Amino acid sequence: MRSRNPVFSRRGFSRDNGYAGFNAAPQAGGPAVATQGNPYAQGTQGNPYAQNPYAQQDLQYGTPPQAPATTGRMTMDDVVIRTGSTLGVLVVTAALAWALLPVDDANIGRSYGIGIGAALIGMVLALVQSFKRKASPALILSYAAFEGVFLGVVSSVVDNRIADGAAMQAVIGTMAVFAGVLIAYKAGWIRVNRRFYGFVMAAALGFVFLMMVNLLFAVFGGGDGLGFRSGALGVVFGIVGVILGACFLALDFKQVEDGLAYGAPREEAWLAAFGLTLTLVWIYLEFLRLIAILNSND
Numbered sequence: 001m002r003s004r005n006p007v008f009s010r011r012g013f014s015r016d017n018g019y020a021g022f023n024a025a026p027q028a029g030g031p032a033v034a035t036q037g038n039p040y041a042q043g044t045q046g047n048p049y050a051q052n053p054y055a056q057q058d059l060q061y062g063t064p065p066q067a068p069a070t071t072g073r074m075t076m077d078d079v080v081i082r083t084g085s086t087l088g089v090l091v092v093t094a095a096l097a098w099a100l101l102p103v104d105d106a107n108i109g110r111s112y113g114i115g116i117g118a119a120l121i122g123m124v125l126a127l128v129q130s131f132k133r134k135a136s137p138a139l140i141l142s143y144a145a146f147e148g149v150f151l152g153v154v155s156s157v158v159d160n161r162i163a164d165g166a167a168m169q170a171v172i173g174t175m176a177v178f179a180g181v182l183i184a185y186k187a188g189w190i191r192v193n194r195r196f197y198g199f200v201m202a203a204a205l206g207f208v209f210l211m212m213v214n215l216l217f218a219v220f221g222g223g224d225g226l227g228f229r230s231g232a233l234g235v236v237f238g239i240v241g242v243i244l245g246a247c248f249l250a251l252d253f254k255q256v257e258d259g260l261a262y263g264a265p266r267e268e269a270w271l272a273a274f275g276l277t278l279t280l281v282w283i284y285l286e287f288l289r290l291i292a293i294l295n296s297n298d
Contacts, residue, residue: 074259078269082137086273087280089141090148097152103160115153122146126278135270143274147281158288163295170287177242177283181249192254200247207237207244230293238290245283252276 097118101111125143129136155167163169184190210228218225228237256272258264 072266074264074266074269074272076256076260078266079256079272082269082273083276086140086144086277090144090151090277090281093145093148094152094155097149098156101149101153101156103153103156108157108161111153112157115150118146118149118153122150126274129274135267135274137270140270140274140277144277147277151281151284154285155288158292162292166288166291166295169291170284173242173287174280174284177246178249178280181246182253185250185253190250192250196247197251200244200251204244204248207240210237229289230296234293235290238286238293241286242283242290245279245286248279248282249276252279
């Protein structure tokens with residue numbers, strides 16, 4: 001089963017990632033890894049990332065199968081370093097966009113146009129990476145760079161023209177959600193299983209569908225569309241968006257945990273970084289939108 005982001009479908013530590021099959025037979029004489037309760041390892045017997053290609057040959061000659069080598073396997077340090085690098089690129093380009101693309105009355109049109117263009121390029125890069133079987137660091141870092149430009153412009157607009165300090169408040173809110181979900185996940189208060197996955201995906205699809213309908217009404221009908229992003233209803237949908245982002249963080253943590261447990265290849269740490277970045281951007285934008293709505297009603 002693949003973990004998905006509300007906006008982009010990404011390939012994670014899945015049965016079709018091109019590294020190893022999930023349906024390989026277990027090694028004779030060895031304990032089968034229990035898969036009950038693990039929504040990411042359907043039909044799994046043994047390690048889906050580190051199958052021993054010589055197991056059958058060893059059995060044929062009467063020698064016990066050897067444990068798979070651990071070299072080249074993903075570690076938590078790999079995930080942290082690559083996530084930090086991806087977020088670092090995003091933050092740097094966001095800061096540059098904030099400083100170099102002014103949003104005063106004379107320049108806001110040009111700056112906002114550049115920001116929207118960067119967002120579209122970032123979306124295309126993210127979609128390309130999502131359909132690739134293997135992680136591409138260049139694609140992921142390029143996505144972070146263009147997404148950073150978009151976030152820098154949008155944050156500057158909200159911070160300078162709607163709510164002073166909104167960007168910092170959104171950053172603090174995003175960090176608080178990340179820390180809270182991580183603590184709850186590690187403490188076992190959040191259990192990511194098949195039911196949790198199905199509920200989150202259904203809620204996310206419904207949320208995205210409503211936002212798309214609202215956008216279409218806004219584009220062709222003018223105003224705020226159906227009002228899902230303004231007023232009291234906009235506040236409710238903003239809170240729902242943050243909660244959905246928190247749920248996807250839990251799925252991301254489960255994905256990383258499974259990758260570490262099953263010995264995922266080191267390059268898949270980039271996929272973990274990509275997924276975490278997508279989710280954190282989602283949460284940040286929902287916080288920023290929520291702050292803008294609350295201040296516009298003052």
